Amino acid sequence: MHEHLVALEERMQQLQQAIRQALTQHDPAQTALLRAELKRTQRAWDVLCGPEDAAGDAPPEPAPLTAPEHDWGGQPARDQARQALTLLTVPASPRLLSQVHQAFFSSPLNTARLTTLRRDEERSFRSAPYARPYYVCSALTSDLLSPARALLALSTWPLEQRIVGPLTPRVHFLTSVMRVADAADHLAGDAELPGPIGELLLQCSRNLHGYRPRGPLDLGELRQAAAVELEIHADEDADTRAEAARRARRKLGDVEQNFGNTLRNVSRPSRTA
Numbered sequence: 284m285h286e287h288l289v290a291l292e293e294r295m296q297q298l299q300q301a302i303r304q305a306l307t308q309h310d311p312a313q314t315a316l317l318r319a320e321l322k323r324t325q326r327a328w329d330v331l332c333g334p335e336d337a338a339g340d341a342p343p344e345p346a347p348l349t350a351p352e353h354d355w356g357g358q359p360a361r362d363q364a365r366q367a368l369t370l371l372t373v374p375a376s377p378r379l380l381s382q383v384h385q386a387f388f389s390s391p392l393n394t395a396r397l398t399t400l401r402r403d404e405e406r407s408f409r410s411a412p413y414a415r416p417y418y419v420c421s422a423l424t425s426d427l428l429s430p431a432r433a434l435l436a437l438s439t440w441p442l443e444q445r446i447v448g449p450l451t452p453r454v455h456f457l458t459s460v461m462r463v464a465d466a467a468d469h470l471a472g473d474a475e476l477p478g479p480i481g482e483l484l485l486q487c488s489r490n491l492h493g494y495r496p497r498g499p500l501d502l503g504e505l506r507q508a509a510a511v512e513l514e515i516h517a518d519e520d521a522d523t524r525a526e527a528a529r530r531a532r533r534k535l536g537d538v539e540q541n542f543g544n545t546l547r548n549v550s551r552p553s554r555t556a
């Protein structure tokens with residue numbers, strides 16, 4: 284729960300700063316959009332750690348429409364996905380989430396369960412919006428703002444973090460390498476890396492330009508190689524995702540901002556003959 288409180292509080296600070304900037308630029312439309320998002324974020328924060336009487340005012344959670352969420356060892360699949368996504372900090376495929384959870388949390392994540400989890404989460408959100416402190420939602424494509432194929436994210440992340448542009452898959456890969464290396468360094472310290480973590484990092488290193496290991500994995504060199512390439516792509520990718528996020532806030536409602544636009548193309552104005 285702590286990491287979600289931190290994420291929500293950081294997002295509220297970001298939104299407050301963005302509101303101040305929009306006010307100084309005399310942009311009432313953007314200010315209104317940002318204020319609405321700030322209220323939604325505050326509501327999610329209240330649900331997570333607000334007083335008991337406030338929690339009692341929330342709409343009741345609907346009964347599950349599918350099989351129970353509990354997966355391996357009695358832990359819900361959504362919690363497993365949340366743990367892996369929190370470690371990576373970027374949208375990821377069920378396969379990668381399963382690999383990360385197996386490596387760092389010593390339990391397998393049923394990828395078949397993740398294929399239905401996003402739909403279950405959307406149904407829950409539609410029935411009782413923001414009744415949960417977080418939702419496992421969709422990454423959104425930057426052009427159509429539709430659900431990105433097989434990429435899951437967390438609703439507590441800013442829209443910019445959940446949008447995928449042309450360069451984003453590579454940026455996400457490089458970011459994941461750095462995050463996994465950081466987590467491995469923190470977990471192992473001076474000891475030898477556990478086998479599953481070492482195997483995951485070795486697999487990542489094979490797709491990393493400029494890294495040619497001549498012996499045991501060197502986490503410092505691995506991070507450095509990822510950081511060098513990330514610097515090449517990061518700014519252009521961030522600009523693409525920021526523009527798409529602004530468009531999403533203007534065009535999409537709460538459900539679509541979390542689970543994607545499936546009804547219409549909002550990428551550009553329609554052309555007339």
